Amino acid sequence: MQELKKLNLLYVEDELRTKDNYTKTFKIIFNQVFSTDNYNDAINIFSTNSIDFVLLDIELNNEKNGFDIAEKIREFNPLIPIVFLTALDHKDILLKAINSNINGYIVKPLSIEKFIDITKPILKKINLTQNFITFRDFKYYFDTYELFNKNNQLIKLGKKETKLLHTFLTNIDKVLSREFLEYEIWEEPLYSDTTLKNLMASLRKKIGKETIVNISKIGWKIETF
Template identity: 30%
Template sequence: MENKNIEIIVIEDEEDILELVEYHLSKAGYDVTGFLSTENVEQFLEEENPSLMIVDRNLPVTEGSEFVSQMREIGYEIPVIFLTARDKESDLEEGFNSGGDDYMTKPFSAKELLLRIEAILKRSGVKSSDKIKYKDLTLDIQKRELSIEKRQIELTNLEFKLLHTFVKNAHQALDRDFLRDEVWGDDSVNFHDKTINVAMNRLKKKIDPSGGKEYFAPVWGVGYKLV
């Protein structure tokens, strides 16, 4: 199923609604992790790499929009859909101002929620139509081709996969273990500490031979991020 391996977090304090949302998302093929409060969510974000969060506003301990605002301040760019009973215009404004990408009110249509999820995942590059654009880079996922300002750049399959991984996780620091698993996968048996450095240097020379664009930034003690 095309949604396989796309992980979504749902934070909802009413168990029946949480189970309902989990059911519809799982049925659509997504990997779903549910939380009844914001407790432990930050730790989960540190350890996993979910593609989307669905967040209620009326949550115990930390109110939903406050939590999203805190996550944005830390630097998490994960897309957020608020799913809440708060339906005033001021509530909507608070939701978007705190860092929400979309806002749905209860009662809700499961079909509409799935359509909104799909739209956001496509915009964020997690689900591609055929092409993903980032700054002046255009990746054709079907053909596995890269063009920069309409000029095609020859990449190996591994280099394309490496760049695609960074584009899907733009602005996030990606550590070596994550890159190894995502890009090299089963071929990581002969993987060495310098393998990523060599691959990154080759990729950078191909997409930015003059070094003037600086697509990537090293993150000390972690790895790299696409800026």
């Protein structure tokens, strides 16, 4: 699947041979694969890397399991797709998995065919290939108007800051004039350019001064690289 090749996977599995074998396979399917066998490493990897998809073994040989990892990851990012792996085809385990705010589960043994089958509707449902853009060290979701940094931490933006960023990111490679931005954000012209400049400065503090470039006497554009 071409969509998966654009994404980074976090894979948590405590069976060493299984983990190593599937990590090799996933590296062909995904852009990048981070694999581990425990809670602490999983959270550390997630918080320090750009992860787009999470595959978790529920039963881990330590105090915390896949449910604990999923719960913690949801605190960082409520949107990221999470799929559970379980060797137990027990009704109570599967019911808990379904009610754990995850996107799906696979009963072991894991196979690439099973993984692809469950992944297709997930990608289609959340529209991963279209609902976000990655720029510099950030990821912005167009449908929820949320901005995350490279550690998957939510960056709090004011309403006008969000509108300004959204406008830039939906007009990449375009130089946006003062008049255009005023109508997009305030829906009317402003009598002074101070308000827009202050808003621009506020947003730059959060995403980097060099991210928004001024084109003399024309307007502004966003640099995404």
